[in-house]
Amino acid sequence: MIAALRATATFKPHREPAWRVMMPVMTDNRAKPATVEPGVDAATPGAGTPDAGTPDAGTPDWAGLIGAVAVHRDKAAFALLFRHFAPRMKAFLMRAGTDVDVAQEVAQDAMISVWRKAASFDPARASASTWIFTIARNRRIDLLRRGASSRIEPEDYAIAFVEEPAPADRVAFAGQARVxxxxxxxxxxxxxxxxxxxxxxxxxxxxxxxxxxxxxxxxxxxxxxxxxxxxxxxxxxxxx
Amino acid sequence: MTRHAAPGEMLLDYVAGTLPEGPALIVATQAALVADVRASIAALTAAGGALLDALPPAALDEAALDAVMARLDEAGPADAAPPRPVVVDGVTLPAPLARALGDRGGWRGFWPGVREMAIPLADGVHRVALMRIAAGRSIPAHRHGGVEYTLVLDGGFVDGRGRYERGDLCVATPETEHRPVADAHGACLCLAVSQAPIAMTGPLARLLNPFLRR
Missing domain, CATH: 1.10.10.10 (Winged helix-like DNA-binding domain superfamily/Winged helix DNA-binding domain)
Incomplete structure (x- = not known):
């Protein structure tokens, strides 16, 4: 939580839009955003069990926030996600040589994808950071291939027309929640x-x-x- | 690990987004077929997530958040529809391949007992095609100017170095000369991606070389 609170402290809002007023004050890592109802935990398996993804002290429950965006279209939860991940996505894009303005634009677009695709996030398959990384990575691919329409969708392999045995990927994804x-x-x-x-x-x-x-x-x-x-x-x- | 999985460096390039479309189609298709490859992709993607999380944040002002907030309720572009199943020679193609091929496929003769269906990608560097080798027939002995990837979708083949079945990837480098022979009991359907002109080395097959330079 510390990172998000620190980011919040630097803001000097000149007005108070509804989503900012709604923004919950989290005092410890177990607190959930005020707008998240208990039912959300059921929709985010693993979020509440000690060995499967409970954030360590000082780390907000990003998966729970994405769940709140998916289930309740919770703009306060989204703002917290934005403040943590958008500056990192921008930094990620700039590392690879993307111009600062383009990096910011792409990070903003990617965060809009986070809002739109939140329902497709499955905490049993990937951590929040990993899922958001794939969104940033896909935007970067789009950027590089601008103009040329791609016939490769990076996550298509997860679509099973024919059931394949031994889903070892489930094991690996579950492992991510523990580590x-x-x-x-x-x-x-x-x-x-x-x-x-x-x-x-x-x-x-x-x-x-x-x-x-x-x-x-x-x-x-x-x-x-x-x-x-x-x-x-x-x-x-x-x-x- | 699977015997003939895509090598780690190829998977890393795929996950980081730097692999050209031809080899990326090989990885995506093998991942659809082989759980072990999906597990490797998941592990590398987790490293990407860890690295994203570890980055010192770049400066991003409050106006950037306001601008995004203002756009949240706009209707977004529709997501790419999932590919529709495509069946070739009785084999349901894995989803990534179904999307790449779409409904544009058509066989052409390549060599007695071998047919080819080109898959045009935006890649520009790689020659990408489905290959069907009839039971017991072979692709004539050849060398490669660059790396050639052959992923088995149905049936199996041997090439003197190993045996490859559904889901297995055969990687041939410029040093490799090989002659893939399909199993005697059934045709072999493969996805073949090659980087540079293939040079036939057999006396008769050499006549094909002028047609392979693309």
């Missing part, structure tokens, strides 16, 4: 974390990373493969 996402990258060795960071923050393919680091392609590939193995271990699940 504090913030600690995830620290489970990687420094050289593994470096290549993963470059891929996401600098928008570089693994071959571009090899070039930039003046490393043989094989070295970068093996670091990425080790990182993937470690990430999967950290997220838990019964993998063969």
């Amino acid at each position: 504090r996402l913030a600690g995830l990258m620290t489970t990687l060795a420094a050289d593994q974390a470096e290549v993963v960071r470059m891929a996401f923050y600098e928008d570089k393919s693994h071959s571009a990373i090899a070039e930039e680091l003046s490393l043989p392609l094989g070295t970068v590939k093996s670091r990425i493969r080790l990182a993937l193995t470690r990430l999967r271990e950290s997220l838990g699940g019964d993998y063969r």
